[in-house]
Amino acid sequence: xxxxxxxxxxxxxxxxxxxxxxxxxQLLTLQQEISSEDFSVIVLISGVDGGGKGEVINSLNEWLDxxxxxxxxxxxxxxxxxxxxxxxxxxxxxxxKGTVGxxxxxxxxxxxxxxxxxxxxxxxxxNELTHIKQLEQELADDGTLIIKCWLHLAKxxxxxxxxxxxxxxxxxWQVTDRxxxxxxxxxxxxxxAENVLEATxxxxxxxxxxxxxxSRYSSLTVGQHIxxxxxxxxxxxxNYQNNSTYIPTENQLNVLDSLDLNLHLDKxxxxxxxxxxxxxxxxxxxxxxLKKISSVLVFEGWDAxxxxxxxxxxxxxxxxxxxxxIPIAAPTDEESKQHYLWRFWRHIPRAGRITIYDRSWYxxxxxxxxxxxxxxxxxxxxxxxxxxxEESLTDHNIIVLKFWxxxxxxxxxxxxxxxxxxxxxxxxxxxxxxxxxxxxxxxxLAVNDMVARTSTRSASWTLVEANDKRYARIKVLKTYCDKLxxxxxxx
Amino acid sequence: xxxxxxxxxxxxxxxxxxxxxxxxxQLLTLQQEISSEDFSVIVLISGVDGGGKGEVINSLNEWLDxxxxxxxxxxxxxxxxxxxxxxxxxxxxxxxKGTVGxxxxxxxxxxxxxxxxxxxxxxxxxNELTHIKQLEQELADDGTLIIKCWLHLAKxxxxxxxxxxxxxxxxxWQVTDRxxxxxxxxxxxxxxAENVLEATxxxxxxxxxxxxxxSRYSSLTVGQHIxxxxxxxxxxxxNYQNNSTYIPTENQLNVLDSLDLNLHLDKxxxxxxxxxxxxxxxxxxxxxxLKKISSVLVFEGWDAxxxxxxxxxxxxxxxxxxxxxIPIAAPTDEESKQHYLWRFWRHIPRAGRITIYDRSWYxxxxxxxxxxxxxxxxxxxxxxxxxxxEESLTDHNIIVLKFWxxxxxxxxxxxxxxxxxxxxxxxxxxxxxxxxxxxxxxxxLAVNDMVARTSTRSASWTLVEANDKRYARIKVLKTYCDKLxxxxxxx
Numbered sequence: 001x002x003x004x005x006x007x008x009x010x011x012x013x014x015x016x017x018x019x020x021x022x023x024x025x026q027l028l029t030l031q032q033e034i035s036s037e038d039f040s041v042i043v044l045i046s047g048v049d050g051g052g053k054g055e056v057i058n059s060l061n062e063w064l065d066x067x068x069x070x071x072x073x074x075x076x077x078x079x080x081x082x083x084x085x086x087x088x089x090x091x092x093x094x095x096x097k098g099t100v101g102x103x104x105x106x107x108x109x110x111x112x113x114x115x116x117x118x119x120x121x122x123x124x125x126x127n128e129l130t131h132i133k134q135l136e137q138e139l140a141d142d143g144t145l146i147i148k149c150w151l152h153l154a155k156x157x158x159x160x161x162x163x164x165x166x167x168x169x170x171x172x173w174q175v176t177d178r179x180x181x182x183x184x185x186x187x188x189x190x191x192x193a194e195n196v197l198e199a200t201x202x203x204x205x206x207x208x209x210x211x212x213x214x215s216r217y218s219s220l221t222v223g224q225h226i227x228x229x230x231x232x233x234x235x236x237x238x239n240y241q242n243n244s245t246y247i248p249t250e251n252q253l254n255v256l257d258s259l260d261l262n263l264h265l266d267k268x269x270x271x272x273x274x275x276x277x278x279x280x281x282x283x284x285x286x287x288x289x290l291k292k293i294s295s296v297l298v299f300e301g302w303d304a305x306x307x308x309x310x311x312x313x314x315x316x317x318x319x320x321x322x323x324x325x326i327p328i329a330a331p332t333d334e335e336s337k338q339h340y341l342w343r344f345w346r347h348i349p350r351a352g353r354i355t356i357y358d359r360s361w362y363x364x365x366x367x368x369x370x371x372x373x374x375x376x377x378x379x380x381x382x383x384x385x386x387x388x389x390e391e392s393l394t395d396h397n398i399i400v401l402k403f404w405x406x407x408x409x410x411x412x413x414x415x416x417x418x419x420x421x422x423x424x425x426x427x428x429x430x431x432x433x434x435x436x437x438x439x440x441x442x443x444x445l446a447v448n449d450m451v452a453r454t455s456t457r458s459a460s461w462t463l464v465e466a467n468d469k470r471y472a473r474i475k476v477l478k479t480y481c482d483k484l485x486x487x488x489x490x491x
Numbered sequence: 492x493x494x495x496x497x498x499x500x501x502x503x504x505x506x507x508x509x510x511x512x513x514x515x516x517q518l519l520t521l522q523q524e525i526s527s528e529d530f531s532v533i534v535l536i537s538g539v540d541g542g543g544k545g546e547v548i549n550s551l552n553e554w555l556d557x558x559x560x561x562x563x564x565x566x567x568x569x570x571x572x573x574x575x576x577x578x579x580x581x582x583x584x585x586x587x588k589g590t591v592g593x594x595x596x597x598x599x600x601x602x603x604x605x606x607x608x609x610x611x612x613x614x615x616x617x618n619e620l621t622h623i624k625q626l627e628q629e630l631a632d633d634g635t636l637i638i639k640c641w642l643h644l645a646k647x648x649x650x651x652x653x654x655x656x657x658x659x660x661x662x663x664w665q666v667t668d669r670x671x672x673x674x675x676x677x678x679x680x681x682x683x684a685e686n687v688l689e690a691t692x693x694x695x696x697x698x699x700x701x702x703x704x705x706s707r708y709s710s711l712t713v714g715q716h717i718x719x720x721x722x723x724x725x726x727x728x729x730n731y732q733n734n735s736t737y738i739p740t741e742n743q744l745n746v747l748d749s750l751d752l753n754l755h756l757d758k759x760x761x762x763x764x765x766x767x768x769x770x771x772x773x774x775x776x777x778x779x780x781l782k783k784i785s786s787v788l789v790f791e792g793w794d795a796x797x798x799x800x801x802x803x804x805x806x807x808x809x810x811x812x813x814x815x816x817i818p819i820a821a822p823t824d825e826e827s828k829q830h831y832l833w834r835f836w837r838h839i840p841r842a843g844r845i846t847i848y849d850r851s852w853y854x855x856x857x858x859x860x861x862x863x864x865x866x867x868x869x870x871x872x873x874x875x876x877x878x879x880x881e882e883s884l885t886d887h888n889i890i891v892l893k894f895w896x897x898x899x900x901x902x903x904x905x906x907x908x909x910x911x912x913x914x915x916x917x918x919x920x921x922x923x924x925x926x927x928x929x930x931x932x933x934x935x936l937a938v939n940d941m942v943a944r945t946s947t948r949s950a951s952w953t954l955v956e957a958n959d960k961r962y963a964r965i966k967v968l969k970t971y972c973d974k975l976x977x978x979x980x981x982x
Contacts, residue, residue, distance in 0.1 A: 057811040062803050066816040066849065073812035078841075080569045104812050173777070286664070312553050320548040321564035321595050325557040333824045350569075358557065 001194050005152035005211040009221075016216040023220065024063045026227045031068045031100065034230065039143035039237065040095040040337075043226060044103045047151030048189065049182050050161045051212030053104065056151065059219035060102055060226075070095060073104040083294075083351035085392040086110075087135060091345040096337035097143075107132050108196065115192045116185055129199050134388045136205050141381055142339045145233040146205045149222050150197060151212035155186050161213075244377040254448045255463070259406050264468035277477035278317035284484040285318050285354070292351040293487055294398045297480065298360045301405025302443075303433045304415035306469050310405065311356055313473045314480065323354040328363060340364060340382075341389055348393070361386055362402075365450045370442045383453040394458035399483055402459065403476055404447065405466040409440055492685050496643035496702040500712075507707040514711065515554045517718045522559045522591065525721065530634035530728065531586040531828075534717060535594045538642030539680065540673050541652045542703030544595065547642065550710035551593055551717075561586060564595040574785075574842035576883040577601075578626060582836040587828035588634075598623050599687065606683045607676055620690050625879045627696050632872055633830045636724040637696045640713050641688060642703035646677050652704075735868040745939045746954070750897055755959035768968035769808035775975040776809050776845070783842040784978055785889045788971065789851045792896025793934075794924050795906035797960050798849055801896065804964045805971065806847070814845040819854060831855060831873075832880055839884070852877055853893075856941045861933040874944040885949035890974055893950065894967055895938065896957040900931055 011019075034041070043060070045053050061071060072093045081089040087107065095101030111128040114120040120128070136146055153161070162179060165171045182189065197207045208225050210218050265273070288295070297314075299307040315323060326347045335343040341361055349355040364382040368374035374382070390400050407415075416433060419425040436443070455461045462479050466472035502510075525532070534551070536544050552562060563584045572580040578598065586592030602619040605611040611619070627637055644652070653670060656662045673680065688698045701712050756764070779786070788805075790798040806814060817838045826834040832852055840846040855873040859865035865873070881891050898906075907924060910916040927934070946952045953970050957963035 054810065054812075058807065061806060061811050061816075066802075067818040067820060070815065071811050075812075078569065078571045080571050102811075311557075315552060316549065319545065320552050320562050320593075321545075324561065325552075327558040329558060 001197065002152045002154075002190065002209060005209045006154040006157075007211065008213070009211045009217045010214045011216040011220055013216070016220065019220055020063070023223050023227065027063055027223065028065055030227060030230045031065045033234070035068050035098045037234070037237070038097050039145060039233070040097050041100040041145045041147065041226075041230060041233075042095060042103065042139065043100060044106045044108070044146070044148045045151070045222070046106065046108055046149070047210075047212060048153050048158065048186075048193070049179055050158050051151030051153045052215045052218050053151055053212075055215035056149070056219050056222050057102060057104055059215075060223065063223060064100060064102075068098065069100045069102065071102045071104060074106070074109065080350060083292075084348050085396040085398075087131070087392055088345060088348060090135075091342060094338055094342060096334065098337065107135065108200075112189075112192055112196055116189050129196065131388075131392070132200055133202070136200070136202070138341075138385050138388070139339065140204045141385075143237065144339075145229060147226055147229050148200075148205060148207045149225065150193070150207050150209045151218055152209055153212045155190075157213050158183060158186060244380060246376040246380060248445065254444060255451050256406055256444060256447060259463055259465050261406070261408055261411075261465050261467040263465045263471050265470040265474060267470070270470035270474065273474045274313065274477070277474060277481055278313070280481050281314070281317040281477060281484070284481055284488065285322070287488055288399075288484055289319070289322055289352040291488065291491060293484075293491075294349045294351055295354045295480075295484075296348065296393055296398055296400050297354065297356045298362065298400075298402040299356065299358050299405065300360060300362050300366065300403065301464070301466065302407050302412055303436055304412050304419065305405035305407050306466050306472055307358055307405055309469060310403070310464075310466075310473050310476045311358060314477060315356070317477075318354065322352070323356060324349070325356045325358055328357065328359040341385065344389075348398075360402075361389065362450060362454075365454075366443065366446050369446050370439055383450075386454050387456055387459075390454075390456065390459040399487055400459040401480060401483055402454075402461045403464055403479070404451065404461055405464045405472060407466050409437065411467045412437065492688065493643045493645075493681065493700060496700045497645040497648075498702065499704070500702045500708045501705045502707040502711055504707070507711065510711055511554070514714050514718065518554055518714065519556055521718060521721045522556045524725070526559050526589045528725070528728070529588050530636060530724070531588050532591040532636045532638065532717075532721060532724075533586060533594065533630065534591060535597045535599070535637070535639045536642070536713070537597065537599055537640070538701075538703060539644050539649065539677075539684070540670055541649050542642030542644045543706045543709050544642055544703075546706035547640075547710050547713050548593060548595055550706075551714065554714060555591060559589065560591045560593065562593045562595060565597070565600065571841060574783075575839050576887040576889075578622070578883060579836060579839060581626075582833060585829055585833060587825065589828065598626065599691075603680075603683055603687055607680050620687065622879075622883070623691060624693070627691070627693075629832075629876050629879070630830065631695045632876075634728065635830075636720060638717055638720050639691075639696060639698045640716065641684070641698050641700045642709055643700055644703045646681075648704050649674060649677060735871060737867040737871060739936065745935060746942050747897055747935060747938060750954055750956050752897070752899055752902075752956050752958040754956045754962050756961040756965060758961070761961035761965065764965045765804065765968070768965060768972055769804070771972050772805070772808040772968060772975070775972055775979065776813070778979055779890075779975055780810070780813055780843040782979065782982060784975075784982075785840045785842055786845045786971075786975075787839065787884055787889055787891050788845065788847045789853065789891075789893040790847065790849050790896065791851060791853050791857070791894065792955075792957065793898050793903055794927055795903050795910065795919075796896035796898050797957050797963055798896055800960060801894070801955075801957075801964050801967045802847055802849060805968060808968075809845065813843070814847060815840070816847045816849055819848065819850040832876065835880075839889075851893075852880065853941060853945075856945075857934065857937050860937050861930055874941075877945050878947060881945075881947065881950040890978055891950040892971060892974055893945075893952045894955055894970070895942065895952055896955045896963060898957050900928065902958045903928065 045057055045060075047053055057071065061069075070093075074089065077089055090107055093101070111120070111125060111132070115125045139146060162175050162183060166175045197209070201207045208222075210221050210225075212218050299311060301307050311325060315325065324347065331343055344357070344361045347355050347357075361382075364374055365379050365386075369379040393400050416429055419429045451461045451463065462475070464472045464475050536548055536551075538544055548562065552560075561584075565580065568580055581598055584592070602611070602616060602623070606616045630637060653666050653674060657666045688700070692698045699713075699716050701709050701716075703709050790802060792798050802816060806816065815838065822834055835848070835852045838846050838848075852873075855865055856870050856877075860870040884891050907920055910920045942952045942954065953966075955963045955966050
């Protein structure tokens, strides 16, 4: 695979000086153009030590317009990063639409290093590659252009380079013990890299292998490759045809119909159970906090289904320092320039804390689907995107609970009318709520699909019979208690 | 001072249940109103241990609409926070305009704790109080309503409470060794608190002292206080009259006129010095990175003054992993809902890294002043706000360098014409650039004021004679080298 990059490509200084201005013009013009287009560009610069990654990145930094570009470097993760799933540190620094993100080190660095040093099992490694492919696929589906460049250096050149650096007192510092160790591991490294590159080169996101011995050659090659890929991507985006259309299945059994909405609790047993479960939750949540178990709780449900009330009964038992309620509002402009999951990723709790989402990423499969804000392709794709996202949370030992608060249409109307009578609830009822009622069937189908496709073993839906608020609140409390108990017992 | 909070205020359960719905209505209505107004509300809940802070915060969390409210809790600082100035963790979580931020722990917690435990000298302590006052003043100047509540508990009640908690196995966990230690320190704590409260109660931002023995009383009192303060603030904002108007001084000596714009370098010595200083900078920057010295570099200057070129000559010598160039663009909507300094705070580098601002917070005193985007009051206030901001950086041992790249009007015109000839520079020249030229006098005056008022000993301006690009670039490089050398020698 790497033979093409051991041919001794070189660019003379005069040729370089002739080509750079023309390339810069291309790149700056393209940056200018895409600044108002709806995709972002991710450029990964990876490769062997001494392959000249630093030089290429410095060239790109010089050539590109810093207004639409940012370089992301990743040292060892900070504690804030370690407390979240592995990909969180990459999500938090994703380039916004219209901009270019240059990655020094990326999601490839750790998996490759671990495998070379024999610290990860083959299964772990394959698993990591799968996650990388999912991530890149999801970004590409969102329109992101991912340009992956691998800088290669043959073993003897590698040796020569280190020797030369070490012999000059001015540059000897550049040769670290890590470099010497890596040289010994060169063959293993190249083997692992070959595997990784093969496994993660898709038609959409292929790797470019670049010879790294001459930095003028590699900088020009990478720069030109970026310009070419951007041009291709612009054309592809223009010609893009959405071919996926949703064809509804007839006579589907609806999981919501099976719920017994007559379930209820009398006031006395409600008060008893409320006190009992709030007390229990308080204890369990304290223990979870100490043991650094985080929770992500999602509340979805019909308008007036009682989400707010259920959340308040829950948070009443929690320490306000340890939870955040994130009510989902319209995305800010920083948020709408990112993948739709980004605005949820940013609120993932630190270790031992709780984030409660009042509505969530499921909006994609509910309101956005029903109201046509997302294309069929987008919301159909969302199921697997969401499964991967939630999997990355549960893999990180985070509790994920999802509640659907279910009421019937009569109960909803009754509650709308009640709300209009209570002064501090009036703001909750708008014209839109009545409009949404008209779409009951469509929403019902969407909920059914959502539950069917996103109830996984580690992140299943809890359907809550919520015509009786008391019953619903206790069920929510009890479910969270049970989950915490189970998790704490498993430690 | 605390006598008023030892009178045994109580609210019966029935009175509480009667008052809460009315208070909630008030609070929710107010939140609704201010959600479209242009100020944020900060609520600090502080006080003695056992003063019922948790209960009050939980009540507020239940009463307020989570869409416009967020609770900020502060554990010990994360490593990302420790690597920035003390206030950075508070800046990063400031509530946006139209929303309420409830603070559990705040900028008061550490200074008080340190003083009680006798770990800070009186001078340090006074210094911290000064910084707190500055911060609150600046937020208030920006329209922020700061509501500060102190929950008090008399010593004997404190004892009684801990005893009661400890005697019940269900609640004994709540009594920590820290509590026992704090009880011993009660008198000292109250003394320190009294000092702090006196020193930081201004007419604009006074403290409310609340008796904390009965949580129904304290929750209602704090809740009602918040509602009242918001109402007052709305009226005050409506009646607000800006009385500060700028009166220019005649015949001011302009510091820019004293610059010798004939200074220049021939090509040969330029190349020599460029190589020399880039090599030197590379070494120094590496050492600074290892020693965790961060730098904040600010580039301001006339349009076409050569900021971009100077920055590129500088970054050429740096490792792309360790610096970020932040070109100042129009604020995003998340940014424009914050204090104008917020969007600069968010980019303050981690330890050992470099942030280069291509234009900066000085926009307030330059373009915003000259074009009238900021009121006279706002830009006149900005000088001291900026001094405090930069002081917080230099206090944290961060290098702050500010460059003004100075050219004359003829040189500028010449460069505009040149740019129009170079394809990849054409995008840099717009109508606006020519319009700005017409304001040369106004800008000149603004620059002079800016330099005069914000050149401090620890963060002085470097005025760069930039009619000759070569001379300017070398001066920038040399200045940064000198500063790094000086800083490293001082460690």
